[in-house]
Amino acid sequence: MEISGCHRIGDDNKLSVVGNGMISIKIRDSENKISNVFYVPGLKHNLLSVRQLILKGYDLRFKNGFYEIKDRNNALIGRVEMTVKKMFPLKFDGDNLFSLYTNTKDVSCMWQHRFGHANIGALTYMHKQQLVHGLPFIIDTNDICEACELGKHLKKSFPQDKT
Known part of the structure; x- marks a missing residue:
């Protein structure tokens, strides 16, 4: 929720x-x-x-x-x-209290990330075939995932030094 x-x-x-x-x-x-x-x-x-x-x-x-x-x-x-200011400060043991938070408004992007940056077409197919329980309808927003874009870059070979 x-x-x-x-x-x-x-x-x-x-x-x-x-x-x-x-x-x-x-x-x-x-x-x-x-x-x-x-x-x-x-x-x-x-x-x-x-x-x-x-x-x-x-x-x-x-x-x-x-x-x-x-x-x-x-x-x-x-x-x-109770403190002088009428507060009840509850202190927890340990110095390593932290919270992790993430949020995305684009559900399709979130599911694409969950599946290791799978192709949007593959996710759409999995939804249509009901292969994944809870997978919502995936909308192709044509947004380019930065991780996917970097993964598809061609690597240039290192220049050969002629000595």
């Missing part, structure tokens, strides 16, 4: 969401996956939606200045103390 557009947050501000995906977080030797996470470029802090976490089966408790997150098995994922 591709998500894009603007979404409102708790303080009624709008955020420009350009994609979504899944993240994997590791806290206290426990790895948890959270799906349908929004990608918002330029956001200074990562935000967890209380509503979304509850809908996904997490147990959230705000009590005595602390915030606890437990998974479906009632295992503690995180316990965070």
Whole structure:
């Protein structure tokens, strides 16, 4: 499911969401996956939606200045103390937190890349013959894939030095 557009947050501000995906977080030797996470470029802090976490089966408790997150098995994922600014910053273990994101508006181009830059005619044939489950109708946009173009360049031979 591709998500894009603007979404409102708790303080009624709008955020420009350009994609979504899944993240994997590791806290206290426990790895948890959270799906349908929004990608918002330029956001200074990562935000967890209380509503979304509850809908996904997490147990959230705000009590005595602390915030606890437990998974479906009632295992503690995180316990965070409230800051002076009334925020609950959840810090994850490790310094190698990162997210990978890619997006393409041209589905035909995406499938051409997935199949190792196969010929568009071959992809159209596979769709018509229903050889690949989930392969959509491929439209030949006549856009030239840079990788395909470079792969078709002829190599010039090195000049022969006559010595």
